[in-house]
Amino acid sequence: MKRIFANFKVEIVKRDWEAPGVFLKARKQFNYKPMDLSSIKLYSMILGRETSLIPNITDMSLLRKVKLTILSRILNAVYSVRKRMIKIV
Numbered sequence: 001m002k003r004i005f006a007n008f009k010v011e012i013v014k015r016d017w018e019a020p021g022v023f024l025k026a027r028k029q030f031n032y033k034p035m036d037l038s039s040i041k042l043y044s045m046i047l048g049r050e051t052s053l054i055p056n057i058t059d060m061s062l063l064r065k066v067k068l069t070i071l072s073r074i075l076n077a078v079y080s081v082r083k084r085m086i087k088i089v
Contacts, residue, residue: 007035 001022008026015022041050045068046060060068 003035003040004037007032 010026012025046055
């Protein structure tokens with residue numbers, strides 16, 4: 001992460017309290033020059049692994065699509081129940 005934002009002025013970094021990760025607030029410097037990030041691998045939700053390429057949604061395996069669809073439906077159901085409970089209170 002430090003390499004990705006090395007040419008930015010980092011103002012705030014906070015730990016994500018819901019999941020592993022961080023929130024970042026950064027600004028481009030006045031003398032901003034894009035960096036070569038081709039050697040940096042990022043986690044792809046589509047592939048389920050680190051990659052340096054930008055995958056297409058069609059690259060996602062059928063099993064991964066099914067898992068993400070089920071997870072999405074579960075999260076939507078939980079969100080709906082939570083939303084209804086908040087209205088009751």
